[in-house]
Amino acid sequence: MKSGENYNSRRTFIKKIAALSIIAAVPSLLVSCKDKLIEIVLKLTGTNHILGHRLWLKNFPKPTKEIKIPYLIVGGGISGLSAARQFKRKGIEDFLVLELENKLGGNSANGENQHSKFPLAAHYLPLPNVRDKELLNFLEESKIIIDYKDNLPVFDETQLCFDPNERLFIRNSWQTDLIPRYGNSKEVDNQIDLFLLKMTEFRENKGKDGKYFFDIPMSFCSSDESLNSLDEITMKKWLLDNNFTAEEILEYVDYCCKDDFGLGIEFVSAWAGIHYFAARKHENNKYDDTILTWPEGNGRLVKHLNSFVENKVLTNHLVYDIQLNSYGVKVSTFNAKSNESITVLTEKVILATPQYITKYLVSERKNTANNFHYAPWFTASITLTDIPDNGSFPLSWDNVIYKAKGLGYVYNQHQNLQQIIDKKVITYYYSFSSNDIKKDRKELLKKPIEHWKALVLSDLKIAHPDIDQYISAIEIHRIGHGMISPVPNFLKSKSLKEASKNIENKIFFAHSDLAGISIFEEAFHQGINVVNKIVDGTTLDS
Numbered sequence: 001m002k003s004g005e006n007y008n009s010r011r012t013f014i015k016k017i018a019a020l021s022i023i024a025a026v027p028s029l030l031v032s033c034k035d036k037l038i039e040i041v042l043k044l045t046g047t048n049h050i051l052g053h054r055l056w057l058k059n060f061p062k063p064t065k066e067i068k069i070p071y072l073i074v075g076g077g078i079s080g081l082s083a084a085r086q087f088k089r090k091g092i093e094d095f096l097v098l099e100l101e102n103k104l105g106g107n108s109a110n111g112e113n114q115h116s117k118f119p120l121a122a123h124y125l126p127l128p129n130v131r132d133k134e135l136l137n138f139l140e141e142s143k144i145i146i147d148y149k150d151n152l153p154v155f156d157e158t159q160l161c162f163d164p165n166e167r168l169f170i171r172n173s174w175q176t177d178l179i180p181r182y183g184n185s186k187e188v189d190n191q192i193d194l195f196l197l198k199m200t201e202f203r204e205n206k207g208k209d210g211k212y213f214f215d216i217p218m219s220f221c222s223s224d225e226s227l228n229s230l231d232e233i234t235m236k237k238w239l240l241d242n243n244f245t246a247e248e249i250l251e252y253v254d255y256c257c258k259d260d261f262g263l264g265i266e267f268v269s270a271w272a273g274i275h276y277f278a279a280r281k282h283e284n285n286k287y288d289d290t291i292l293t294w295p296e297g298n299g300r301l302v303k304h305l306n307s308f309v310e311n312k313v314l315t316n317h318l319v320y321d322i323q324l325n326s327y328g329v330k331v332s333t334f335n336a337k338s339n340e341s342i343t344v345l346t347e348k349v350i351l352a353t354p355q356y357i358t359k360y361l362v363s364e365r366k367n368t369a370n371n372f373h374y375a376p377w378f379t380a381s382i383t384l385t386d387i388p389d390n391g392s393f394p395l396s397w398d399n400v401i402y403k404a405k406g407l408g409y410v411y412n413q414h415q416n417l418q419q420i421i422d423k424k425v426i427t428y429y430y431s432f433s434s435n436d437i438k439k440d441r442k443e444l445l446k447k448p449i450e451h452w453k454a455l456v457l458s459d460l461k462i463a464h465p466d467i468d469q470y471i472s473a474i475e476i477h478r479i480g481h482g483m484i485s486p487v488p489n490f491l492k493s494k495s496l497k498e499a500s501k502n503i504e505n506k507i508f509f510a511h512s513d514l515a516g517i518s519i520f521e522e523a524f525h526q527g528i529n530v531v532n533k534i535v536d537g538t539t540l541d542s
């Protein structure tokens with residue numbers, strides 16, 4: 001939950017100064033935009049599904065080169081990069097990372113145009129729970145935590161989301177915060193208050209082992225089974241069973257589930273839905289519910305992790321086969337740039353790849369991904385001269401439109417202290433939440449960019465009726481398998497546990513989908529744990 005109800009005075013002040021200067025520049029822009037027909041430059045990007053789909057055919061040339069390296073990491077997303085960092089922290093230098101895309105970061109990578117950096121997918125990190133010492137350590141290392149006071153971290157204010165943090169367009173007006181409050185009946189408000197109270201109980205409750213039922217990373221959660229039945233029903237059923245029937249609550253929780261899991265309340269388990277609200281402990285009152293964000297989104301965190309893999313990465317390298325052999329493990333990879341294949345002989349390999357890919361690489365894992373569901377997504381990064389609306393609440397970092405098809409947009413220059421910004425860049429988010437995500441995925445890859453442009457505009461026009469007159473460019477980024485969606489009977493399933501088990505102490509697995517929830521923290525801990533397991537034989541974070 002990215003609530004921004006209480007404003008921090010210093011950050012508000014900095015932002016107000018910047019906002020006043022922008023307002024002064026706006027009228028002339030409005031005039032020049034309205035009077036001419038604007039051509040929108042369209043660009044289509046996405047994860048490299050064409051190269052990825054070659055895994056079905058395996059029509060690669062025979063390897064002509066051989067590399068020997070003690071440790072190999074396949075996949076340069078957060079899990080893989082975090083594993084690389086942990087190797088370095090353990091004093092191990094002889095590892096290599098293979099990444100199929102032309103850059104690192106996976107779902108946390110970013111794009112950039114002449115006006116701003118922007119996230120391609122992951123765009124924020126909530127404040128960490130204070131027991132997550134590994135994450136605190138990383139945030140210190142990357143100069144995001146700058147001090148500690150009363151044993152609580154002090155964050156660099158320029159990396160905390162400036163006010164206003166978020167707003168919701170509902171009943172033709174913008175309100176602060178994403179929880180619908182504007183124009184509600186008393187009965188609806190009561191239900192919302194009760195729901196939030198219930199989530200606070202879940203947040204504070206612990207199992208018989210003394211651990212929180214809901215925590216981050218997932219490995220910190222209590223193993224007490226008394227709440228396991230929540231994983232057998234959908235979040236929608238749980239809401240209705242508990243008399244949370246108001247449309248405003250159903251819409252709000254649906255939005256939250258789509259935000260973290262890609263699928264809405266009809267599809268994700270109640271355990272997962274409650275985890276969204278109850279796992280973050282909000283221990284530090286000083287910061288309310290704010291979050292960490294940057295113009296490039298979590299690309300900033302990738303940049304820091306990149307420093308651990310200098311000269312140890314081969315990009316544009318698709319790994320297509322992995323076999324145990326007398327040396328240890330034989331890995332076959334295809335260099336998409338030079339059109340040649342290479343054999344990598346390694347003692348231990350870490351597959352930091354999602355399981356829908358892993359099943360094509362390791363024959364023992366052919367059926368593992370059968371009950372792993374991945375929601376497709378697309379994002380649209382839009383360049384525009386202005387974002388006109390009815391002025392009922394100022395442009396915020398996160399801007400959500402009630403009952404829209406998509407999940408709203410983030411304003412990427414929100415953290416910018418520059419006084420004049422000639423063009424704004426926003427990133428709009430859309431997850432395909434339906435009971436036929438395979439069909440949705442096909443459509444995402446097949447339909448022309450004009451189709452997605454029209455969808456984005458029709459959504460944004462609910463709150464910004466003439467927005468198309470201000471837009472100069474739209475970049476649609478397609479992500480066929482965006483994130484793992486914890487549908488009922490997945491998080492507590494045996495098959496999820498099995499998928500994490502290594503093969504003969506030589507082939508190891510680390511990806512956020514193995515935690516069942518796709519967030520930075522899970523990917524980060526997956527990387528640390530797998531290296532600890534390889535080096536020390538323990539999965540305990542240390």
Ligand SMILES: Cc1cc2nc3c(=O)[nH]c(=O)nc-3n(C[C@H](O)[C@H](O)[C@H](O)COP(=O)(O)OP(=O)(O)OC[C@H]3O[C@@H](n4cnc5c(N)ncnc54)[C@H](O)[C@@H]3O)c2cc1C
Pocket residue numbers: 074075076077078079080098099100101104105106107108120121122123124125298317318319320352353354357377379429479481482483510511512513518519520521523
């Ligand atoms: C639209 C969207 C928005 C999101 N927003 C947030 C957010 O705001 N905050 C947040 O915390 N999380 C967010 N996430 C979740 C995000 O997925 C995680 O935070 C994290 O980036 C996952 O990292 P990972 O390493 O586990 O997986 P991935 O990002 O999937 O990394 C896997 C890597 O492996 C590579 N690879 C795959 N197959 C091969 C192969 N055969 N050979 C070589 N390389 C291969 C891929 O190219 C990729 O780089 C979002 C996700 C999406 C889709």
